[in-house]
């Protein structure tokens with residue numbers, strides 16, 4: 309049975325990648341299982357300078373989902389390289405460095421600093437809903453997407469994956485803009501902007517008031533966006549949003565994703581991703597499919 | 610080390626005070642230190658996707674039983690409280706960094722408020738060679754639990770209620786403040802709601818005793834991945850947010866901003 313997929317000339321052992329922000333820099337999870345069994349890891353977002361993030365509470369549970377408002381807490385790209393890379397360097401899996409920023413200059417600065425670092429992909433996070441500047445502001449409109457992708461692409465030797473926000477008017481137009489600006493792939497979706505209210509205290513649950521919705525609740529939205537984007541672009545797509553099982557992952561592959569990412573799953577099940585991989589294998593056995601690539605875009609409509 | 614154990618059988622779940630349950634379940638746990646917690650899925654409620662952190666109240670190592678005190682407060686804890694003997698739970702255990710006492714500690718005070726009293730029992734049971742005075746605060750008589758056990762385990766026991774229906778009327782931090790005028794403790798170990806810990810900080814600043822507090826925060830993964838569970842810390846003038854689930858829940862009171 310072949311589980312290998314290819315993205316921009318790089319081979320993933322299987323199509324299941326840990327999503328950014330839900331896996332730290334891998335260290336904590338490495339005591340749970342062998343990280344080399346993963347298709348890849350999207351690392352926590354890094355910015356040019358250290359950011360302390362938003363005040364707590366940063367999480368709220370919602371029906372079949374959750375809101376988060378971490379606000380890009382990280383020690384900055386320099387510390388990332390010094391503190392996290394020695395551990396990550398030893399892994400035999402595909403690494404996606406998730407790059408965030410408030411300005412185009414910041415995205416460029418971070419990407420430049422990652423040039424001689426052993427990460428396989430740059431994942432450009434223009435879709436974080438939890439910071440005041442940048443983030444989603446870059447990811448909402450085709451012309452700003454075009455601008456930032458074009459500039460970052462100039463300095464990036466690694467293939468550039470652009471992570472799109474669902475908080476937009478026309479996701480397909482945004483994906484096309486990224487492709488035209490030189491993106492090598494698209495990942496989607498980041499979280500949906502949402503709120504939750506404590507009616508007894510008449511206050512928002514999140515200190516940030518609003519946050520990003522993730523988990524099973526967003527899977528139908530994510531699938532329809534992946535499907536739309538797959539119709540509109542020719543570059544590979546990495547799909548995510550609410551994947552909890554192997555069968556969920558297969559849904560995304562059928563809709564046109566070459567690989568998938570699992571985020572919230574890791575917050576619930578420390579052994580979640582290995583179970584998703586096993587679930588995909590089980591599905592393939594049941595359906596007598598030898599090569600996972602047969603599933604990609606295989607939706608019958 | 611924190612590991613997922615998907616099939617822990619509940620052996621009993623009984624009311625011990627208003628809205629407060631003592632849940633016992635089978636689980637082989639080695640090396641769980643006091644202050645550490647277990648992270649529970651809510652059995653039968655897949656729509657509540659997050660786990661609930663509940664600190665360890667006691668461990669019966671001979672029979673491999675973990676005991677928890679759960680307050681039926683939100684939707685998830687209410688659903689946990691109606692589980693019955695024979696029901697199965699999916700847990701991650703043990704998680705977090707607990708109370709670590711050096712060998713030099715001979716005499717200590719534990720101070721807890723409400724549901725924060727629960728982990729102090731495992732703490733006293735665990736450090737058998739330390740002499741403990743216990744300071745427990747409850748809103749009212751009807752919310753007090755395990756007082757007999759604390760009485761048996763402690764050198765001295767002080768109980769305060771907000772309304773005076775049991776023990777002394779008032780805040781337990783005031784009782785500690787008064788006692789610190791004459792009593793010497795090597796360390797003070799606390800767990801309770803934020804306002805109580807805020808008052809405790811003033812008492813500790815005044816008497817200059819080493820003090821460690823266990824914090825509560827809304828959690829996601831419980832194992833250090835997602836950074837949603839943070840508390841504000843201050844060290845050498847630099848402010849940071851640290852993870853309550855992995856860097857804590859027990860912190861030096863001088864390090865956290867309360």
Ligand SMILES: Cc1cc2nc3c(=O)[nH]c(=O)nc-3n(C[C@H](O)[C@H](O)[C@H](O)COP(=O)(O)O)c2cc1C
Pocket residue numbers: 327328329330352353376378380406433436471497498499521522523524526548549550551569570571572573835837
């Ligand atoms: C706690 C948390 C933190 C996140 N942090 C990031 C981040 O730093 N960068 C990013 O691109 N996406 C971040 N995300 C979004 C996820 O990578 C993913 O796009 C989203 O959660 C949808 O997938 P899921 O339903 O599988 O979680 C975060 C999500 C969560 C829940």
Ligand code: FES
Pocket residue numbers: 827828829830831832833834835836837838839852853854855
């Ligand atoms: S709950 Fe995820 S880091 Fe603490």
